[in-house]
Amino acid sequence: MPELxxxxxxxxxxxxxxxxxTIHKVEVRRPKIVKTNTPEEFNEILSGQKIIDITRRGKxxxxxxxxxxLISHLRMEGKYFYRKKDEEFDKHDHIIFYLDDINLTYHDTxxxxxxxxxxxxxxxxxxxxSKLGYEPFDENIDRDxxxxxxxxxxxxxxxLLDQTILTGLGNIYVDEVCFRLRVHPSTPGxxxxxxxxxxxxxxxxxxxxxxxxxxxxIRSYTSHEGVTGRFQNELLVHQQKGKECTVCGTIIxxxxxxxxxxxxxxxxxx
DNA sequence: CCCGTGCCCTGGCGGC
DNA sequence: TGCCGCCAGGGCACGG
Numbered sequence: 001m002p003e004l005x006x007x008x009x010x011x012x013x014x015x016x017x018x019x020x021x022t023i024h025k026v027e028v029r030r031p032k033i034v035k036t037n038t039p040e041e042f043n044e045i046l047s048g049q050k051i052i053d054i055t056r057r058g059k060x061x062x063x064x065x066x067x068x069x070l071i072s073h074l075r076m077e078g079k080y081f082y083r084k085k086d087e088e089f090d091k092h093d094h095i096i097f098y099l100d101d102i103n104l105t106y107h108d109t110x111x112x113x114x115x116x117x118x119x120x121x122x123x124x125x126x127x128x129x130s131k132l133g134y135e136p137f138d139e140n141i142d143r144d145x146x147x148x149x150x151x152x153x154x155x156x157x158x159x160l161l162d163q164t165i166l167t168g169l170g171n172i173y174v175d176e177v178c179f180r181l182r183v184h185p186s187t188p189g190x191x192x193x194x195x196x197x198x199x200x201x202x203x204x205x206x207x208x209x210x211x212x213x214x215x216x217x218i219r220s221y222t223s224h225e226g227v228t229g230r231f232q233n234e235l236l237v238h239q240q241k242g243k244e245c246t247v248c249g250t251i252i253x254x255x256x257x258x259x260x261x262x263x264x265x266x267x268x269x270x
Numbered sequence: 271c272c273c274g275t276g277c278c279c280t281g282g283c284g285g286c
Numbered sequence: 287t288g289c290c291g292c293c294a295g296g297g298c299a300c301g302g
Binding site (some may be wrong): 272273275276277278280282285 | 288289290291292293294295296297298299300301302
């Protein structure tokens, strides 16, 4: 489940391998992944385009090409694989980009990922990226506006998962932020809005630490073939059910909050 | 508008 | 060993 740190890791790795290469052909094997075009259009538009830069906004990857922008969301299990020219494709390689010296494939077991093509200049101002709120480390972050959003009648977990308020946190990192705040994930946001600065600070810390370690690897997710994140060793509550809390020794429990599997320490997080 | 639920989709896993 | 059903969840559609 790639969240901001995993997408950042993917972006950096992709840049090393494919920056400057030209897309010669694109094969769309699962049309529904491409939201803005038919497979024929997608190939037509992207063929001949050079990969100039790759950036990220929230959990979206943004490929700057010669004439257009390609936006990619990995959702739960999306990955990019580098395949040698003579290598066979996998049944979950849904979109194949034929580049100069390798084939780049978009691999997604559950087919939840999405791609959009946008005109240059529209990539941040139109959906889906335009709906995103602030990244926690955005220097222009509007703390008063964030605080106001926390007054909604939702749990802190639901609010932190809402990408239109803060963007970048997903299920893993929200649990970690709640633990660092010492609050139960089901605590109403309005009871915590006075701690907005602290919430942002913990979000920044968790995300930055995870980025520094190449993200977290859980189950099937790897940043690309052969590379796994090391932040999984730093998780204090997520996926730690049955283990002792690093602070107080109480056994970590799992419950359900905001429709998501949620891990917490019943003694640190009341 | 607000908020909860279900859906998309496949593979892994627990239970029998 | 094999099969069945549940679970994982980001973002969105839908409905009360």
